Each structure stands twice: as structure tokens, then as C-alpha cells.
Amino acid sequence: MLRTWMAAAAFTLAAGCAHAQTQTEVVLQYPYPELFTETHKQIAAEFAKVHPEIKVTFRAPYESYEEGTQKVLREAVTNQVPDVTFQGLNRVRVLVDKNIPAELDGYIAAEKDFDKQGFHQAMYDIGTASGKVYALPFAISLPIVYVNVDLVKQVGGDPNNLPTSWDGLIDLAKKVKALGPDYNGITYAWDITGNWLWQAPVFARGGTMLNADETKVAFDGPEGQFAMKQIARLVTEGGMPNLDQPSMRAAFAAGKTGIHITSTSDLNKTTQMIGGKFTLKTHIFPDVVKPNGRLPAGGNVVLITAKDKAKRDAAWEVVKFWTGPKGAAIMAETTGYMPPNKVANDVYLKDFYEKNPNNYTAVSQLALLTKWYAFPGDNGLKITDVIKDHLNSIVTGTRAKEPDAVLADMTKDVQKLLPKSVGAAR
Structure with missing residues (x-):
């Protein structure tokens, strides 16, 4: 019995080590902890349930959009940027000009029925610079x-x-x-x-x-x-x-x-x-x-800044989930922001705005939305x-x-x- 127990324990330990070794770590950094810490915590918990092969690690949050942009610009010089960064909508341009974020067009094109997951052209437009998509919107405000x-x-x-x-x-x-x-x-x-x-x-x-x-x-x-x-x-x-x-x-x-x-x-x-x-x-x-x-439109977008291909591929799964139906719905319920994802609005939040009319005021102004100028x-x-x-x-x-x-x-x-x-x- 002792030998059997030891063998089983050794197998479990080996399996655990193998799992840990196959996990890809994605380092993520976001702004405004007073608004978003609980949001990202809840989304990460849900993400772990469907992607156990990816470990999401958080860096200390940026205090503001300005600090976030300036920090990434400095870190890019020494190759110390996080794998995924959340930035103000009006900061995509300056980062693209410095060749920091990865293009997302290839990832988007490879997805099947992406529109059925709530992704649409207006989402891509927000994070587009020089005709290419570099970011997906996470939280929209007016x-x-x-x-x-x-x-x-x-x-x-x-x-x-x-x-x-x-x-x-x-x-x-x-x-x-x-x-x-x-x-x-x-x-x-x-x-x-x-x-x-x-x-x-x-x-x-x-x-x-x-x-x-x-x-x-x-x-x-x-x-x-x-x-x-x-x-x-x-x-x-x-x-x-x-x-x-x-x-x-x-x-x-x-x-x-x-x-x-x-x-x-x-x-x-x-x-x-x-x-x-x-x-x-x-x-x-x-x-x-x-x-x-x-x-x-205010709020923030998510960009992939990882250079390694394996990291980028894992980061794309993170970006998809955070901006997808589940992540977007959690974001809307834990903040005052609006989700840009259609499925989040039409399915997950179907009754939310009826119960929370104060949240609907901004949604009623969506037809007036334009880019936050950089x-x-x-x-x-x-x-x-x-x-x-x-x-x-x-x-x-x-x-x-x-x-x-x-x-x-x-x-x-x-x-x-x-x-x-x-x-x-x-």
C-alpha cells in the first residue's frame, strides 16, 4: 500500500510539474487600479477555467493613461514591456509610431465566425492606425x-x-x-x-x-x-x-x-x-x-507587446477573452464603462440596462461616438x-x-x- 501511495504521489507531482512547464506566462498591465482591479481579477478567474495552459500574471497597475504610455515607451528601449498592455484609446497612435505593438490583422483573419463572438468592424476601427489593427477596445466611456x-x-x-x-x-x-x-x-x-x-x-x-x-x-x-x-x-x-x-x-x-x-x-x-x-x-x-x-469615446484598448511568437499567440487568447462576450460583460457589470462587444450587450447584458438605467445614459449616446483625438x-x-x-x-x-x-x-x-x-x- 505504501509503495502504491508513493507511486501515485510521484505520478501526481510529475503531472503537476509537467503542467507547470507547459504553461505559457502572459504578463499583463492595466491602468487605474481604483476602477479596474476587481474587473481584471474576475476576468482572469474566468479565463483560467478555459485556458489552464496560460498563466496570466499582473504587474502593478499604471496610475493613469499618461503614466502607462510613458512607461511602455521607456520599457520598449530596454525590452522590458509587458506581454499585454491596456492603454488609453488616444495613445494607440504614439505607440504604433514607435513600432511597439503587434499587428492583429493576421490573428483576426485566422478566426472563424469571429463576428458571432461579438467582434465587428467598429471595434477594429477604434484600434486601427495606418490601415492596420493594433488594438481591440476593452472599455468604452462617454x-x-x-x-x-x-x-x-x-x-x-x-x-x-x-x-x-x-x-x-x-x-x-x-x-x-x-x-x-x-x-x-x-x-x-x-x-x-x-x-x-x-x-x-x-x-x-x-x-x-x-x-x-x-x-x-x-x-x-x-x-x-x-x-x-x-x-x-x-x-x-x-x-x-x-x-x-x-x-x-x-x-x-x-x-x-x-x-x-x-x-x-x-x-x-x-x-x-x-x-x-x-x-x-x-x-x-x-x-x-x-x-x-x-x-x-474614452476608455482603454488592449495591445499585444510580446515579441516572442509563443507569447504572442498566448497573448492573443488573453486579448480575445478580455474583449469577448464574457470579459466584456464582467467589465460592464463591475465598472460604469460600456462594452464594445455586441454579444456582451445583446446576450449577457440583456436585462442589465433595464435594471440599471443610470448605466444606459451613455449607451443612448453611442450614435454620437467619435475617436478620442491624439x-x-x-x-x-x-x-x-x-x-x-x-x-x-x-x-x-x-x-x-x-x-x-x-x-x-x-x-x-x-x-x-x-x-x-x-x-x-x-
Whole structure:
């Protein structure tokens, strides 16, 4: 019996060692741990059930999209990039320009009935650069309005007929602010990564960041003038305080802010922080002028950066699962983001939006979706910092009463950083 037991134990140990040796490790890194850690943990657990031959290992998360991009750019020089990286939608271009991610067209073409798994052309378009697919979208967000229904009722507003214009929102904000010094009428997450909420009001009016061949600033026209004036009005009329994003979120969740404009990605976290203290209602982004009005898609995509073929093949299985029906559904249920996968929406989340109408607000704006713009050239990341600095001069109140002058200065500074010739827009 002892010999039999020892033989069985030796066989089990050998089998376990063989399994460990045949496993391919895929190292994965993602941004914003406060939003995505639980999401990736749950998806990884489900992935392990169907792909025991692949071991997914997580690196410490990036704190932001900017940090994630800068880290990958540095790591590429010393061949220390992770096998799979999640990056902001507007960062695909800079990584492709440095030849860092792998092309996915071959993998996509080799898949049978990929469309039946919820993958479609619009998903490929988001991660396309120079005519080739380098990334698949994982989590999509759009800007929405968060409303404290209790405060709206307190100042005589109608939660069932909320304003859809900047004028209406600012008027409502004034009434909330008038409740006392402890209240904020409105907050606007202007400092979101990549100038996202600067682009939103410009695109909503039908404007663009640059001209068609990307050689000249175009946000200095009527659309940009309108956008800058509204941001200034939030300070001068709506009484918007100078807070960073986490502080804005905390103030709103504490019941001290009437209106908060930010990404739908914040919905799950904000709802948890509110904890039933008041009724939250989400609302559409203001003043989207159709038919040319659009809203930039936020969120992140997943890219394969592994160089070894075996690693790349395993990484593709990871990418497929994370962006496929199951992974996308988990992402939607654990965050405020929308899944770009059709099957996730039509099958896994069939009843989810009926039970969670606040999550559906962003989905209702999907027809307005456009690309989150990435500035061209080696100064692309620097340009976003320049824009942020100029917006900061408005929000701090230093130049809140001169939005036109701020826009003019911002235009000059951005123009200086543009490459002299980059060809047609990609």
C-alpha cells in the first residue's frame, strides 16, 4: 500500500510539474487600479477555467493613461514591456509610431465566425492606425452628467425634465450654490487624462482639434470659443470650486454638489460612495449640436507587446477573452464603462440596462461616438499638458474672465509644437 501511495504521489507531482512547464506566462498591465482591479481579477478567474495552459500574471497597475504610455515607451528601449498592455484609446497612435505593438490583422483573419463572438468592424476601427489593427477596445466611456436629485428637488428643479443645454445646467447650478457656502453648484472633470473634457464640448458643437492634414490648430474657431466660454462660466457663474477629480467625486458623493460632469466610467465607484445618501440620476451631455455634433469615446484598448511568437499567440487568447462576450460583460457589470462587444450587450447584458438605467445614459449616446483625438508628432503628449495648463488658468480663477484670451494663447502654444508636415490625418 505504501509503495502504491508513493507511486501515485510521484505520478501526481510529475503531472503537476509537467503542467507547470507547459504553461505559457502572459504578463499583463492595466491602468487605474481604483476602477479596474476587481474587473481584471474576475476576468482572469474566468479565463483560467478555459485556458489552464496560460498563466496570466499582473504587474502593478499604471496610475493613469499618461503614466502607462510613458512607461511602455521607456520599457520598449530596454525590452522590458509587458506581454499585454491596456492603454488609453488616444495613445494607440504614439505607440504604433514607435513600432511597439503587434499587428492583429493576421490573428483576426485566422478566426472563424469571429463576428458571432461579438467582434465587428467598429471595434477594429477604434484600434486601427495606418490601415492596420493594433488594438481591440476593452472599455468604452462617454461624458455624462451626474445629478443629485434631492438637491434638484430642493431648489425647485424637475428631475424628470433636466436641462440639456449649458445655459440650463448653469442656471440650475446657481440655485444649488445659493443653498449655502457648503454647497457646490457644479463640477466639471476638466483635468481628465488626454484633454478629454476639453475635446468633448468642441466636438459636441461640430468642431475639430486640427485641420484635415493636421498642420494647423482648428479648435480656435467658433466651436472652441463656445467650449472655452462654457468652462469659464462654470467658474464665474456656476461657482465651480478648484478641485481635482477625486475631490470632485468625493464632494458629489457626500451630497454637497448638485451637478457633476465626468465620464460614465466613474458610475460604479460614485454609486458605491453615495451609498444611498441621496438619489443619483445620470443625464446626457449638454448642447450636442446634430448632425455634426459628436462625443469622444474614452476608455482603454488592449495591445499585444510580446515579441516572442509563443507569447504572442498566448497573448492573443488573453486579448480575445478580455474583449469577448464574457470579459466584456464582467467589465460592464463591475465598472460604469460600456462594452464594445455586441454579444456582451445583446446576450449577457440583456436585462442589465433595464435594471440599471443610470448605466444606459451613455449607451443612448453611442450614435454620437467619435475617436478620442491624439495629437501628432513627438510633442503629442506635451501638447496635452500645454492644453491642461491653460485650462487650469481658467479653473483656478486666474483667467476665468478672459476665456477668449486664454484660447488665443493656447492656440499659439499648441501650434508651435505641431510637426511642420505630418501628411493626411490618420
